[in-house]
Each structure stands twice: as structure tokens, then as C-alpha cells.
Amino acid sequence: MRQSTSALALFMGAVAAFQCSSFKTTITVSAPFYQPAFAPFANHYQSVALLNAVTARDASTAASPFKGAVNVVETFSISAEYCTPTAYQHPAHLDVQILTHGLGFDKSYWRSGGDSSGYNYVRAATDAGYATLSYDRISNGGSSLVDPYTIQQAPIQLAVLEAITSNYRNGTIHPSVPKPSGKVFHVGHSYGSILSHALVATNPSLSDGIVLTGYSTNTTWLGEFLISTDFHLAKENQPQRFGNRSAGFVTWPDELANQYIFLSYPHFDAAVLAYAETHKYPFSVSEVLTGGVVPYNAANFSKPVLMISGDADLIFCGSDCHGILEQAAPLFPGAKPFETYVQPDTGHGMNLHYNASGTYAVIQRFLKDNA
């Protein structure tokens, strides 16, 4: 167990502080994957050719890039981190937020900028009296590296989130993490919001409330994201970090593509963008293309739902979120309440903008008021 209470925050005399334990937990899931109809990439010309195919004018009527589903049982090592407010002596009684990051990051997305930073979501949540449980989605950060074509798909990642939640709820995730007696919320960013949404559509009893950030259910602008990445092979793009990876892991080319996808100028610090680019993680073609196969009808979920995105979110709103987030309301007919919030001066990577703390305050307020 690593204590990472911020020495800097204490030095600066900050009243609030948090402590974290990092750990690995082994989980086994049983879930379907879809067999790719395309061959593994032998070179970067083949990844770009697949991008041509899936963004073509006739893509919606062309043959699917996937064949039938096959069920598998897989065991993964998941790298996770549990954080609690230092002042609080009974962490089991705390309400917790389970944090699922999106494409291009690992769980450090939730601790952007370091412990004393206003970009740090974990700090904002623990200051508000919550525990947090963040984890690296498979093939990111310290979690198991898996086959990007077959295993790195949405249904398997949904099963991972289900297993982490169940194990946490029944107190078996790790000896350093107590069995909770409080509420268990799920907060996602982007792909992590897809998974958090699908979790309550699949298994509504596992969550006491969800917050979906950097997300909508309108996929009209997904192609702009895909095209802007140009499906660069991660092993060629950052050979020092990803040189040994399968060609099935891809990424966008550079800092300016990162800005185009994630940030709204001039509402970010160039140093934050540079850090995000050098510390990025690749994604798999299969995970983006199977995002639509998990369940979205959350008719049986009766707990609070907040959808909050930056006004300039490119991927999920075509850079203007007004009027888009509420399109998801029919998928949450039983939510009490269902609310949307458009955060000003913010792009898709919400935690990387100057007013990240404004976003965080809206989320903590929503959970306090409604759950």
C-alpha cells in the first residue's frame, strides 16, 4: 500500500487532503467479443485503409468490420487506486465514486496536475467527502495488455466494470479497501461514460447514481474523431513507450490533433496539452467500433443521472453541446432526476481546462443534492 498524501498540499497548509492506496486486483469475466472481419494490420497502410472503409459514404450499408460474437472467459490484472479524505477515520462509511477514464488516458486523468492542483478530480471529490476508486481500463496504465483486435472491445470492458463494482461492493476487491456501507456512484469520461451508462442499462442495481462527462448519445461526429487520428500505429508514433505493442493499438499523430480532439482554445494551458500528449495511451480500433453494441436502454435505472460536457466537445457534440445532451433522456425514463449541464469554455477533455474545478463543483453539488 502506497501512501501518497500530498506533501506539497500539507506544506501549503491546505486544510483538505486525501490519501490513496494503489493496488492490483485480479478479476475474471465472462463476456462476448466480436470476431474482426478485417485482418490484423501488417503495416500502417492497412490501418488507414480500414479508416477509409469505416468513414466512407457507404459505410453504414457496407459489410460490417465484425462477424459474430463469441463468448470468452478472461482473467485480467487491474491496476486501481482507492482514495479517501485524510481527515476521515471510517472510510467504509463514505459514499464512493468509481471513476472510469476514456480513450487516450489512464486513471491518472482523474489526478491531472498533481495533488494540489485545481485540475485534480480526486482532490475535488475527496474534499467534498467522497472516497474514489479509479482503475486503468485494460491495456492502459498498469492493467493487463490484451489483444487489441478481439479482447479490447466494449462488452468485455463493461464486464470488467461490473466485476470491479461487484467485488468492491462485497468487500473482496483488495485487503486495503473496506466493504462500503455508503452509496456507490459511477463517474465516467467519454469511453468511460459509455461503460458507466451501459452498466446501469445492464445491471441497474450496481449503481446509486451516475455522472457521464464528455459524452452524449449522438454519434454523428464520431467520424471527425476517427479521421483526425488517422489511425497512426502507436508503436510508430511513440516507439519508446509503445514500440513492443501490436499494430492494433492506434493513436492520433501529435499535440495539435490532441488539441483538436480534446481541447477548446484558449481555455487551456499549453503545458497541460504537452503533458497530455507525451503521457497519452493508445486505443484499439475494435474498442471504438464496438462502442455501440453494449446496452443503452436504462429503463430500469431509477437513480440520479447527470450528463455534463464541455460546450465545445468535438466528439460527442460536433463542438456545440447545446441541445445535444438532453437527446439521451428517453434512454433514462426512470432516472430521478435526469439532468444535463453544458460547461462553458471547455472541450472534450474536461479535466484539462482552466475551469476544471467549476466542472467538479457541479458534479459534487449534483450528487450531494440528489443522492
Ligand SMILES: *[C@@H]1O[C@H](CO)[C@@H](O)[C@H](O)[C@H]1NC(C)=O
Ligand atoms: C463478490 O463478487 C464477485 C463478483 O460478482 C463474486 O465472484 C464473488 O463470489 C463475491 N464474493 C463474495 C464474498 O460475495
Ligand SMILES: *[C@@H]1O[C@H](CO)[C@@H](O)[C@H](O)[C@H]1NC(C)=O
Ligand atoms: C444529433 O443531433 C443533431 C443536432 O441536434 C440532430 O439533427 C440529429 O438528429 C441527432 N442524431 C441522433 C442520432 O440523435
Ligand SMILES: *[C@@H]1O[C@H](CO)[C@@H](O)[C@H](O)[C@H]1NC(C)=O
Ligand atoms: C520490448 O521488449 C523487450 C524484450 O522484452 C524489452 O527488453 C524492451 O525494453 C521492450 N521495449 C519497450 C519499448 O517496451
Ligand SMILES: *[C@@H]1O[C@H](CO)[C@@H](O)[C@H](O)[C@H]1NC(C)=O
Ligand atoms: C426491466 O426489468 C424488467 C423486469 O426484470 C425486464 O423484463 C426488462 O427487460 C428490463 N428492461 C430493460 C430495458 O432492461
Ligand SMILES: *[C@@H]1O[C@H](CO)[C@@H](O)[C@H](O)[C@H]1NC(C)=O
Ligand atoms: C466555471 O464553471 C462554473 C460551473 O459551470 C461556472 O459557474 C463558472 O462561471 C465558471 N467560471 C468561469 C470563470 O467561467
